[in-house]
Amino acid sequence: MDFVSFLIQILNSLQYGLLLFLVASGLTLVFGIMGIINLAHGSFYMVGAYLALALTSLTGNLMLAIALGIPLAFVFGALLEWLLFSHLYKRDHLEQVLLTYGLILIFEELRSLAVGDDVHGVAIPAIFSASIPLSENLSYPVYRIVISVVCLALAAGLYFLIQKTRLGMMIRAGSHDRDMVKALGIDINLLYRTVFALGVALAALAGMLAAPISSVYPGMGSSVLIISFVIVVIGGVGSVWGALVAALLIGFADTFGKVLVPDLAGLMVYLVMAGVLLWRPEGIFKKG
Amino acid sequence: MNPRISMFLKLAVLAGVVAFPAFGSDFYAELVAKVLILAIFAMSLDLLVGFTGLVSFGHAAYFGVAAYAVALLTPQYDPANLWLALPLSIGAAAAAAFLIGLFVLRTKGIYFIMVTLAFAQMAYYVFHDTPLGGGSDGIYLNFKPDTSIAGWAPFDLNEPLHLYYFVVAALLVVFGLLKLVLRSPFGRVLVGIRSNEHRMLSLGYATFRYKLAAFTLAGALAGVAGFLYAVLFGFVTPEYLSWHKSGDVLLMVILGGMGNLVGAIAGAVAIVGLQEVFTGWTKHWQLIMGLTIVAAVLFMPGGLTAVPGRILNWKNGGAK
């Protein structure tokens, strides 16, 4: 592989990994803080992508669509938590698995009813539609770099939120001792609702960003979900930092896997997971 | 429930199942056979979930491995021999379960759920992406296995009636086997592990080995179901290992009431029954299914077999 192709794969790996991080961070936060395993998390990614589709055809501009979509996703997440997930905190993992599995079915069918089962494309915004030439015949799409930049900014924002703000302090406290948080007079219900909605919004945003490059299609939620699970397992449940490291690891493993061993491409991710499991069964950065 | 009534009900249902083909059409016989096979699948998972406390979200992997095994073992122009194909398929499923178990049993709780899902997905990709099993199209089982021993065939699986009773017999054998295992010293340890694994360790039990054995046995029995399913329908696709399949069987176990073999059977009947009813109403039947599941979790903890007890409880004014 020559240098330019190698560089392209590095950029692709980063972009893919960072996008996965957005999705996985929500999943690991929700589990770390509230102790809920949510199989429907992949559906939020799908919802984001379809939101991008709908809002872009409405407004004609993906960026506007994203700007509108984020608050919508946040409200959607808050509603969902209030209606359903708030009942799951005291239930065991089995019931959570079951209920969220039912949710996946509901979301998939609602999507099918609303938008049908076809594959759709979403246009890249005009200002990002150029490509940067890297060599005589290879160039790299600006939009992919934009995705990476946005995700990095969000990662930084998330770090700032968790480490430096009061909400972040509550999040960190809540993940260690729920009763203590309540005793401190913090409204735990509001905290949980906020964290959940944040997770939904992050996953939906990832879907919106990814829509132009991965297309919008029915199975997209499932595939991202399982990879998110792998990332959370490798990174350690509840660890946002771990999710970032693991997501990048997976991004590289998957991208280079597809290039170097195309027949085993789908398996690379799981082989990495198997390897990590042998070494550290509780994840590289286990919480606490 | 009074043990005599319970036994009577079970025997009545069994009699009904045995007598069914005489009254029902061929289509319904195939449907009932499918339900019975899925009941075997559900019981095998119940061993893990309901009795050992291991929530596996990847049980379809072993179901699928056995199904592919029998399809791959069947030559292009000849049937395979049942008495070879069945043990080999079960063996393949058991081997897969043993290997995957070595990895996944290193984890606990939520990690376990996630890694069992992930490994099953890995198995799915093996069959979906590689030419091993015909890729995403799947493969046909050209001939149903031949049952001859030294030239004499005791029954013919091509006859729907024979196949039906073969499935019934398999269900009874698996049920009986599980009952025996669960009352054995080994089975008692599994239930102890579910109740308090830490205590079992401090009492001197090497719990990892027991869990691995249970995982392998459950995989083998899932393989029985997978084998029968492939023989019944005549083709195998990667969807047999999909996580939807793993989710469905987990649903059957949980809805039927865990830790109760009859519950697993009831769960299988309920889920397949609901699927048949819902598909009759609309092509978007999964929506109704999803709503039913959500409602069931919210309003019916304990599953189906807990329902009679809860109704009695409610009638007696909650006194217990």
Added chain:
Amino acid sequence: MNASLDSRVLARETLLSAERMTRRFGGLAANQDVNISLERGVLHALLGPNGAGKSTCINMLSGDLPPSEGTIRFKGDDITGLTSHQRSKIGIGRSYQRTNIFPKFTVLENCRLAAQSRNPRPWRLFADALRLSDTVERAKAAIAEAGLAGREGRIAGTMSHGEQRQLEIAMVLATDAEVLLLDEPLAGMGSEESAQMVTLLNRLKATRAILLVEHDMDAVFAVADRITVMVNGQVLESGTPERIRNSPDVQQAYLGHEAEHV
């Protein structure tokens, strides 16, 4: 009197011992260079105020917690690396401070599982566990020894706290352990049950080595042959009950006003 008691203790077979056993959590040393030795025929009490490190000590001896430093020996062999299940198999039994039973099983099944661990026979898939009489008899004997005879059919989780503590003991007895590590077995027991437990402990120590972590001073001085006092993760003093009772260091650090009553 002290000297001869000491020499009697020294002459016995050392079953479990710890040398320079240390456990750190981050920067905090929960146990620092703890030396302790358990001999057959000796009941060794471990005392100390809350936070002294007694739980950490017993956890390291039972294998529930690995030590950061130090060596643990069983009959002379180094067992520092053995896990709790391995230690149980060689004859080290543990009862827990927070009742650690199988709440939904009967008293008999709790003890039967404990007894079965000695002869697990996992390959006998077609045997009915309840019909394996040697296991069931041993369970029943342990239940009787712990004072729960007649209550075999009770569901463990429905019993009183004191009865559950008795069950904890019964389970350890059912494993036929040579070394008993007992973590506050008397906690929550009424005076009659406590007296029964004291009688049982006096009987048991003849053939086994017992480590007893307890707060009930009357019981401790009624059964202990040797006492080790821990403060802030370290051994303050170790010796006969007389010496401990009369030690000014111990009185100051721990016994306080209780020394006046003894």
